[in-house]
Amino acid sequence: MASVTGSSVSLSVSVKQSQGISRAANVKAFSVSFNGNSFPSLRVQPTTRRLVVTAAAKPETVTKVCDIVKKQLALPEGTEVAGHSKFAHLGADSLDTVEIVMGLEEEFGITVEEDSAQSIATVQDAADLIEELIAKKD
Template sequence: MAAPVAAYSPALRVQVKAAMDATSSFRVLASLSFPGQRASFPSIRMQKRSQVSCSLAKQETVEKVSEIVKNQLALPEDTGVTGETKFVDIGADSLDTVEIVMGLEEAFQISVDESSAQEIQTVEDAAALIDKLIAEKDA
């Protein structure tokens, strides 16, 4: 008579700990271990650091950016443009995006460098960048 499979395979134990540190990085520490194993098979440990992105843009900035985007793309007034709206989803191509950034620079009296402009995908991205540039300018 064959013994149950559980007799041959030890239980897998997984522990996951997560914490935010002072630099707003999210740390995950996962520990895998197989109870009953000898010292020749140590536990597996891994650590991963990744950034947690939170909405940092002010609501008034998001609303103003939404209006500028609608004007630049000549969208109907009733078109819903929110912080989550992606420029490509409302028909903006790369030239439109450049024109949007230029309109934002003029409206907010800021200067956006090319590498930052290429990272803008949504209205929220643009608004967060604008708030950051204004804060740096005022500091």
């Protein structure tokens, strides 16, 4: 059983095989438990035995976003800004958030659509969106 735990979310995945566990490529079915709720077993089709895992943004992306947020909000030296930091808790209003997004667009050479910009609440949200947009761009 594999388990991934975040700051507020816990995800467990149990892997079952019809003939024992020997290789990940032989996975036939798995079940998912999310925050104590179990979901039915999911089956892997013979043609789709590939498992894709999406990871959070790179640490260096999160660091750059933190630096831009600190600069845009003119936060005092020593103010902690991390992936879990919410813009609202740092004192950002809607105009500040727009300015942060503009700074991110300039720094990373991306364009953030208005719908996507409205879904950004934390530094991690911004970093994940940046990674996604950079991947689409390439």
